[in-house]
Amino acid sequence: MGTHGVPSPRNSHPQSSGAGDEFLVVHNGIITNYEVLKETLVRHGFTFESETDTEVIPKLAKFVFDRAHDGEGTVTFSQVVIEVMRQLEGAYALIFKSPHYPNELIACTRGSTLILGVKELSGDTDKPLFHDVKALTANGKPKELFFSSDLCAIVEHTKNYLAIEDNEVVHIKDGSVSILKFDYHNEKPASVQRALSFLEMEVEQIKKGNYDHFMQKEIHEQPNSLTTTMRGRLKDNGVVLGGLKDHMKTIRHSRRIIFIGCGTSYHAALASRPFLEELCGIPVTMELASDLLDREGPIYREDTAVFVSQSGETADTLLALEYALKNGALCVGITNTVGSTLARKTHCGIHINAGCEIGVASTKAYTSQIVVMAMMALAIGSDRLSTQARRESIIAGLSDLPNKVREVLKRDGEMKDLAESLIDTQSLLVFGRGYNYATALEGALKVKEVALMHSEGMLAGEMKHGPLALVDETLPIIVIATRDTCFSKQQSVIQQLHARKGRLIVMCSEGDAPSVCTGDSCRVIEVPQVADCLQPVINIIPCRYSKSYHLTVLRGYDVDQPRNLAKSVTTQ
Template structure:
C-alpha cells in the first residue's frame, strides 16, 4: 500500500519524485501528492486519483526545488480526496506517512488545545502538527522528529521537511519499511527499492526505530535514542528493465508468463541429481531442521494458500504435523506450541504487517525457531527470522500475486523434500519426487500453452456474477487461489470449496447461471471428484473442468468444457494447475475492462493491520 519517495538532490526534485511515485503505483493507492522546498518555502500539489492527475496539476504550474517528499495514499483514516491526500502541511512542516497512528485522537485533542487547526480526517496531519510544536521549542528538525516518534503508538514510515531547514529531509520507521538511497552528491528515501532504482542501486535498509537525516552531502542514521549508528549498504539487484511490461498488455500477464523462469531460479543450485542440497538453509538451518517435530505456518492471502498446500505435502511425505493459520488471527489467540515446533512465515514482500507482527509475537511462545519464505532479501520478515529461504521471483508489480505463489510452492516443496529425507523417506520415492520438482518449470511452461483455449473460455464469464471453484485434497487450496484471483481482478464473486462439501450447502447455489470450475488431477480422489461433478450436472450447473491428461474424464462425466493439462506428477500438480486458473482470471478481467494490475480497494503490500 502507500508509497513514499523523498529526495535531497542536486537537481529539481519534482520530476524525480513523480517518477518514483510511478514506480510505486503497483502498491495500490487512491490519491497522490508532493511537496518541494526551496529557499525556506514549501510548495505542494495533491490530487485524488492517479499519479498522472497530480502530475498534470504540477505541470500546469511547475515549481523548482531540489528537496522534496512525495506520496501515494491508500485511504485508512478519511475518504480518498485532496484534503486527506499527503503531504500534510502545518506551520513550517510537510510530512508523508505510511502506517497507522493508533493514539492520533488523543494527540489531536491535545494539539487543538494549543491552537492547531486540522483540515483533514487523517492521523498523519497530527504528526505534522506535533513535529511543528516541537520545532517551536527550539529543536532542529531531527530532534523534533525524534521527540515526536517517542509519543506515537502504532506503525509508521515518515519523511519530513521543514521550511526552516532547506536541503534536509528527516525520515523514521517503526513497523513499516523505509530505505535510504545513496547517490553521488544526493540522497533519497523510499518505501521500497523500486522507488529508488531510477536514481541509485545502493540501498540502506533502516532498522526498527531508526531515524535518518539526509542532505545532498550525507545520510546519517540514528537509533531511537538519538545515537548515531551505521547500517550496511546493499547493492540492489533490481533494474529498471525488470519492472517494464515489455510486450505484454499488463504486468499480471507478464508475471504469469515469467513463472517458468522464476520457478527455475528458485530451484537453481538447491536441488541436484542427488536430491535437495543439504546446505540451502545454512549450517545452522540444517542442524535446526533436524530437530523439527512439527510446523506452524502463518501467512496471509495467496501466501496462506501456499501454506495450505505445504501442509498436505509435509504431512503426506515427511509425516510431521502441520498447522496453518491466517497471521491476523494468530496474533490474537494463545496458540499451543508443542515442543520442537518450527514457525514458518510466508510473505511475498516481507513487510506484510500481520505476518511480521505474528512473527514477532511468536518469539515469546517457545518455538524451536523461525523460517522466512520470502521474495525480498532485506525485508523485515527475512531479517528477523532465524532461517530464510528466498523465492527468487523477481519484482512482482501486479497486485494479484501469480509468480509469488508458484515460487513459494517451489520453496515449500524444497523444504518438504528436505524434511522427508530427514524423516527417512524411501529412497526411490524421494528420488522420484525430486525428479518431479525439477520438471516443474517445464510443466508450467506447457500449461501456459493453453492460453488460446482460456481466451475463448473467458468470453463465457463476461456477464457472470458468481462462480464456484472445487478441488479435493491438496487441490482445495488451488481452488481457493483460483477463486481469489477471479474475485480480485474481475470483481466476480467467487467461492471455493472442497468438492465433497458440495452437498453440505453450496449445492443450493448451483443452477444454469452458476459456472462451476473444478480442478481434476489424476489421483486417488479422482473417482470421488467425478461423483461431485455429476452432482453439479444433475442441477443444471455449467461445468468447466481442468483435468490432468492422465485422468480419465470424458465429456459424459464432465458435461461442460474440459481443458486438459499435463500436471507432470502428483507432487507438483498443485503448482501446475494454478497456472490456467490465473490465466482464466486474467482474461475474464480483461474482457470486463477492469484495472487488472491495480484492482479497486486493494494494495500490493499490506503494511497496516
C-alpha cells in the same frame, strides 16, 4: 494506500501542520492512537481538515516546535521528530520537511519498511558508510538520495541501498547524512554505523517489455522463475538449502511445524501441507497471521514457525513473527525480497528467487513458493528411508516442471475463450480437494482481486453442507479434478453437480475428459499431469489466465492495480 478517509486531495500526502506549511509529512502506515492525539491538539487550538490519521503528525511536530520556542530555547529538527516519535503508537514510515530547517529532511520508521537508495556512491560497500558522514560526495560529484517502501521502486535509479531499521532516524542536512537510533529509555539518541547493500535486480525486471500488462508478463515468466528458484538447489537426487543447513537438526526434532502467512502466501503454504506431512512425518499446522494474533494461539519453544511473505514486509506476518520470537520458537522465513524485514528478523530462511513482481496480484511468486516448500519438505525428510522412492519421483518432477508450465501457457486462446463465456457472470464457485483445495482458494481470490467479481473457493468435501443449495443452470462452477488420490471423489462431485443442472467447467489431466464429463453441458480444461504434490503449480495457471487476467481485461478493469489494494500490505 490510505487507511483513513476516502481518496481525495485533502486526504492526500503530504499532510500539513496548517497555514504556512511549517511542517509537512509523508506517511506510510497507521497511527493507532491518532484520536487521542487529535483530541489533545484540538484542545490546544489546532484545527483539522482531513480525515486521515496522518494529519496529527505534522500538527504534533508544530506543537513540539512551538512549545520549545516558547521557552526561548532552540530545538533541532531531529529533536522535534524524536519527540513526535515518543508520542506515536502504531506502525509507520515518515518523511518530514520544514521551512524552519531549510536544506534538511528527516525520515524515520517503526514497524514499516523504509529504504534509502544512494546514487553513485563510491568506495567499499563492505565498510560502514554512514557514521556522522560530513558529505555524500565522491570526486566532487553531488549524490542523489531516494526514499521508498519498496526496493523495486529504486532499481532504475540506483542499486546501492540501506534498509532503515526500527526506531532509526535518518537526518539529511546540506548533502550530509547521519543516522540516529531512537530509544524510549534514553534521552539522547545514539549515532549508528551502517553499511550499504547492493540490489541484485535489473531495470528490465520492472518494465513490461512486449506485454500489455505486468500480470501477463509475470504469468509468462513462470518457467524461468521456477528454474531460477531451483537453480543450485537440486543435486544428485537430493536438495541443498544452504539457508536451513545449520538449523536442519532442530527442524527435524520439532514438535510441530507452523506455517504462517496472509492471502496468497497462506494459500501457497496450504497447497504444500499434504506433502510436508507425508515426507517430514511432523505435524504441520496452518495459521492466518491476523487470526493467530487475535487468538494469541499457543507457540512453544519446541515448534518451528515458518513465515511466508512475497514482500517480506506484510504487517500481520511480521507481528506474528515478533510473537513467535517472544515465545522462543525457531523462526524460518520464506520471502522473495533479500534484505526485507522478514529476512532480517528470522533465524534462517529461503529466498524464492522469483524476481521482482510489479502487478498487485501475485503470480510467479506463488508458484515459486510452492516449489520452495516442496524442496523444504524433501530436505527435512531426506533422512527417512521409507520415503526415498517418493522423494526421487518428486525431484524428477521438479526438474521437468518449467517445461510443463510452458505447455499450459501455450493454451492462451482456449483460456481467453473461456473468459469470454464468463464475462457477464456475477458469481463463481470453485471446488477443490486435497492438494487442490488451495488451488480453489487461490483461483477464487484472483477473480475477486482483479476481475472484481464474487468468487468462492470451497473444499469439495463440504459441498453437501450448504453450497449445494446454490447450484442451478446459471451459476458457473469450476471443479478441479486432476489425477491424485482424490480423483474418484471429485468424479462423484461432478456427477452430483451435473444431476442438479450445474453449469460445469472441469479441469482435468490430459486424456481424462471422457471420464469426468459425459454431457454436452460440461466444459473441460485439460492440463499436463505432473507429480500430485506439484499439480497445484500447473492447475493455478488456467485459473489465473482465464478467470483472472483475460476476464479482467474483457471487463475493462485495471489488471495491475485493482481498486483498494496494495502490493505489499504494510498496515494491519
